[in-house]
Amino acid sequence: MTAIPAHADLVDEKIIFRYYIAALAFLTISMVAGLMVALQLVHWNPFGGVELLSPGRWRMIHTNAIAYGFLANAFLGTLHWAVPRLTFHPVASRALSWFIFYAWQVIVLSTAVGIVVGPSLQDQPWLLDLAKRWRLPMNLGAQGLEWGETPFWIDPVALLGLALVAINFMVPIGRSKGPMYVTLWYFMAAFVWTFLTYAMGNLLPEYAVGGTSAGAIGGLFIHDLVGLFVTPLGWGLMYYFVPILLKKPIWSHGLSLVGFWGLAFFYPLQGIHHFLYTPIPMFLQYGAVISTIAVELVVATVVINFFGTLGSRGYDQFFNNLPIRYFYTGMVFYFITCFQCALQVTLTFQKLIHFTDWVVGHAHLVMFGVFSLWLFGIMTYLFPRLLGKPWYSRKLCEYHYWLSAGGLFVMFIDLTLAGVFQGYYWASLQQWDVSTNGSQPFWITRVFAGLAMFGGLLCFLYNLWMTIRSAEERVPEAGTAPGGASVLPSPA
Amino acid sequence: MFESKSGIFFIAGIGFFLLAFLGNGVVPMIMYKDRVEQTAEQVVNKRVMAQFRDLAERYPESFKEAFGEPTEEACAEALRLGRQVYVGEGCWHCHSQFVRPVSNESRRWGPVAKTTEYDNELQRPVLFGTRRVGPDLSREGGRRGNDWHAVHFHRPKDVQVDSPMPAYPWFFEGSPDRPNRRGIAIITYVQWLGSWLPSYPYYEELAEVQDD
Ligand code: HEM
Numbered sequence: 024m025t026a027i028p029a030h031a032d033l034v035d036e037k038i039i040f041r042y043y044i045a046a047l048a049f050l051t052i053s054m055v056a057g058l059m060v061a062l063q064l065v066h067w068n069p070f071g072g073v074e075l076l077s078p079g080r081w082r083m084i085h086t087n088a089i090a091y092g093f094l095a096n097a098f099l100g101t102l103h104w105a106v107p108r109l110t111f112h113p114v115a116s117r118a119l120s121w122f123i124f125y126a127w128q129v130i131v132l133s134t135a136v137g138i139v140v141g142p143s144l145q146d147q148p149w150l151l152d153l154a155k156r157w158r159l160p161m162n163l164g165a166q167g168l169e170w171g172e173t174p175f176w177i178d179p180v181a182l183l184g185l186a187l188v189a190i191n192f193m194v195p196i197g198r199s200k201g202p203m204y205v206t207l208w209y210f211m212a213a214f215v216w217t218f219l220t221y222a223m224g225n226l227l228p229e230y231a232v233g234g235t236s237a238g239a240i241g242g243l244f245i246h247d248l249v250g251l252f253v254t255p256l257g258w259g260l261m262y263y264f265v266p267i268l269l270k271k272p273i274w275s276h277g278l279s280l281v282g283f284w285g286l287a288f289f290y291p292l293q294g295i296h297h298f299l300y301t302p303i304p305m306f307l308q309y310g311a312v313i314s315t316i317a318v319e320l321v322v323a324t325v326v327i328n329f330f331g332t333l334g335s336r337g338y339d340q341f342f343n344n345l346p347i348r349y350f351y352t353g354m355v356f357y358f359i360t361c362f363q364c365a366l367q368v369t370l371t372f373q374k375l376i377h378f379t380d381w382v383v384g385h386a387h388l389v390m391f392g393v394f395s396l397w398l399f400g401i402m403t404y405l406f407p408r409l410l411g412k413p414w415y416s417r418k419l420c421e422y423h424y425w426l427s428a429g430g431l432f433v434m435f436i437d438l439t440l441a442g443v444f445q446g447y448y449w450a451s452l453q454q455w456d457v458s459t460n461g462s463q464p465f466w467i468t469r470v471f472a473g474l475a476m477f478g479g480l481l482c483f484l485y486n487l488w489m490t491i492r493s494a495e496e497r498v499p500e501a502g503t504a505p506g507g508a509s510v511l512p513s514p515a
Numbered sequence: 516m517f518e519s520k521s522g523i524f525f526i527a528g529i530g531f532f533l534l535a536f537l538g539n540g541v542v543p544m545i546m547y548k549d550r551v552e553q554t555a556e557q558v559v560n561k562r563v564m565a566q567f568r569d570l571a572e573r574y575p576e577s578f579k580e581a582f583g584e585p586t587e588e589a590c591a592e593a594l595r596l597g598r599q600v601y602v603g604e605g606c607w608h609c610h611s612q613f614v615r616p617v618s619n620e621s622r623r624w625g626p627v628a629k630t631t632e633y634d635n636e637l638q639r640p641v642l643f644g645t646r647r648v649g650p651d652l653s654r655e656g657g658r659r660g661n662d663w664h665a666v667h668f669h670r671p672k673d674v675q676v677d678s679p680m681p682a683y684p685w686f687f688e689g690s691p692d693r694p695n696r697r698g699i700a701i702i703t704y705v706q707w708l709g710s711w712l713p714s715y716p717y718y719e720e721l722a723e724v725q726d727d
Binding site: 063065066080142143145151159162164169197203208211216223228229232234240245247288307374375446456 | 528555619643697
């Protein structure tokens with residue numbers, strides 16, 4: 024084998040840093056938006072009646088900033104670290120990387136501006152004319168599909184951006200020789216899936232298909248966005264970082280294979296489970312239910328594999344290795360999420376919990392409890408390497424962890440319970456306000472849980488700021504061994 | 516194959532995606548391919564026209580400024596704009612538009628949703644919704660008067676003291692009796708919901724609307 028290229032030739036550390044800063048900025052925006060919506064529900068919204076701060080619009084900012092602003096940016100940053108180090112080849116073009124970086128920020132920001140300002144400018148004769156002539160849903164603001172709200176005038180640009188991302192990372196993967204490591208299976212599939220999913224969800228239901236079939240595709244879209252974009256990137260990164268941090272290989276290669284192929288096969292088949300009991304044909308709904316339960320079995324194998332990797336060192340690692348603690352907390356939450364999935368997808372549960380806060384609890388558990396915690400763990404591990412100095416305060420890192428994980432856990436339990444109450448209030452045909460008033464204790468708790476999570480983020484940001492400012496010089500050469508062992512001792 | 520680049524690219528990446536798309540997307544498309552999507556003009560009916568005229572009589576100046584005369588074309592235009600407001604303001608994140616066959620929903624809101632109800636331009640993308648903070652709206656038309664809606668949108672707490680629904684004063688020029696274009700459009704849209712069913716509103720029949 025040829026010599027291993029130097030880290031600096033492979034990895035552009037600056038772009039990773041920028042991606043992380045952008046990600047954290049959008050996370051802050053998203054959490055503020057989430058808090059605003061939460062405050063609206065408990066009658067404490069300080070901005071009631073202000074058009075540009077309308078909770079309806081900001082709810083869409085909340086979800087879109089998370090998906091495209093926080094998760095996508097944080098993933099892209101981390102990919103710039105992981106892919107070159109795994110393949111021993113730099114990305115296709117650094118210039119392209121920077122172009123994508125700026126283009127992506129423009130896309131996310133204009134989505135946000137579109138969602139907030141669009142509806143105020145909506146009433147334009149030419150728009151109504153277009154809508155009438157072509158019978159198209161021409162909205163300057165959000166479009167009516169969850170996570171596909173991206174205004175129509177941004178969709179093509181976003182799609183082009185995703186294609187460039189795929190090319191930029193597929194080139195080093197294509198150039199690499201020898202067997203591909205598990206992480207790269209997930210990444211490769213994710214690049215293809217993300218592009219296809221985005222194209223499907225943002226074009227078909229708006230332009231080509233109408234009515235109930237569009238509902239089926241909409242379900243497929245929201246589902247695939249989580250399952251085929253966020254999930255494979257997240258698991259791919261776990262397969263990469265966990266062995267590095269534990270300094271040992273993944274427990275079972277066979278289980279890795281089962282996990283990947285099981286996910287690839289069963290995950291996309293579940294889209295319709297978001298719209299059970301709709302007019303979508305019942306046999307299709309049953310199909311989605313069955314594959315959802317199947318994927319739960321697959322997930323169990325993946326989680327077993329990772330706990331096998333952890334082996335008997337769990338206790339020690341949990342307390343002394345913060346990134347590992349983030350990762351495994353996320354995996355436990357992942358297991359709970361998927362277990363919950365297998366239950367809530369059954370028609371019996373659906374009767375009760377569909378449309379309630381149960382689902383919102385589930386969404387936060389997976390998006391925050393799993394993927395955000397993983398990304399926090401990765402950032403906790405990488406920031407000292409990118410900056411060449413240790414964290415300003417280990418204690419603040421701990422606060423970040425406990426406030427995030429603790430806040431999320433409270434929010435999850437709280438919303439799950441709220442969902443059960445709401446379901447029974449509705450089914451028992453009580454007046455509607457009985458359900459909204461009965462939800463108040465839960466909604467108030469959610470505000471405080473959210474504040475805890477937000478507090479965690481503030482600790483992290485302050486810690487980062489102080490780390491950047493701290494005078495300490497570059498400690499031992501950051502990351503010289505691509506794809507291999509960690510360089511700095513675990514941040515004990 | 517299971518670990519090779521082409522295997523993962525073609526089988527997992529493209530193949531499985533397309534398989535799922537076939538199963539979950541193309542099958543319903545084929546099943547419903549004979550359905551013709553109706554335009555906004557085609558879904559204007561005499562019930563929503565009655566409401567539209569009521570708006571014109573109730574708020575003559577505002578209405579004239581916004582839509583001129585209460586013609587059917589103007590009504591279709593209001594429906595289109597109303598749907599855009601509904602989407603842009605995120606109403607669909609708090610209100611669903613389908614009644615399920617379970618949990619007593621048909622007793623609360625009316626007939627269970629049918630595919631045929633969604634074959635029109637105003638349901639593109641379909642507005643099933645995924646969350647109910649407020650009630651389902653697919654049978655909302657005719658349940659409340661136009662003036663009730665005006666006051667409610669202007670400040671929900673004025674009619675429902677403990678309502679967590681946000682206020683939408685920008686649908687009005689200052690007060691609830693002066694709705695602007697967006698205000699009239701969203702009220703028309705809401706009154707249209709469910710107007711295609713045999714009974715309008717689902718609860719009490721309005722004599723005047725029936726006679727129209
Ligand atoms: C400050 C902390 C947060 C608060 C107070 C908060 C609050 C909320 C609220 C009020 C909603 C609307 C729920 C409804 O319609 O009833 C919501 C939805 C959502 N939030 Fe958050 N959120 C927070 C953080 C996050 C984070 C960090 C993520 C992702 C990483 C996230 C992901 C989501 C998702 C995916 C939904 C949509 C749920 C659905 O439609 O089922 N939230 N959040």
